[in-house]
Amino acid sequence: MKDEIERNQGTHGDESRAWFECDDGWGPLIADLESKLKVLSPDYTISQVKENFGGLRYYANVGDVDAETSKRFYDLIHEAESKSFEVCECCGQPGQLSRRGKHGWYKTLCSTCAERMNFEPVREAGTATP
Ligand SMILES: [Zn+2]
Numbered sequence: 001m002k003d004e005i006e007r008n009q010g011t012h013g014d015e016s017r018a019w020f021e022c023d024d025g026w027g028p029l030i031a032d033l034e035s036k037l038k039v040l041s042p043d044y045t046i047s048q049v050k051e052n053f054g055g056l057r058y059y060a061n062v063g064d065v066d067a068e069t070s071k072r073f074y075d076l077i078h079e080a081e082s083k084s085f086e087v088c089e090c091c092g093q094p095g096q097l098s099r100r101g102k103h104g105w106y107k108t109l110c111s112t113c114a115e116r117m118n119f120e121p122v123r124e125a126g127t128a129t130p
Helices: 015-019 029-042 066-085 110-115
Strands: 045-052 057-062 096-100 105-109
Touching: 029 057, 029 066, 045 110, 066 096, 066 105, 105 110
Parallel strands: none
Antiparallel strands: 045 057, 096 105
């Protein structure tokens, strides 16, 4: 039996980092997106890639292309961003938007990862009946 106390080191007042260690689940999603973007615009640049409210946010500049290419470029990004809400951010298994209790922190997780990190599945917001 091994303790995992060492994991609790690094108190920077930001406990969110403590369990943010396994966010490789979107790796394939992002890699797939980038390979498609490169085809459309080899010179595109990435501004920022992050997670926001449980979903992937991918900011990129398409570069010097025509309007049609630009539209397809950003369509691909939007597609990947929506898809991220169905993929566990941790392990890449099918997931769903989950929330961590009192902090109201959102992540897209499979049931296994959600349980491990103390998250609970969130029902569709916005369409819920009162
Ligand atoms: Zn998972």
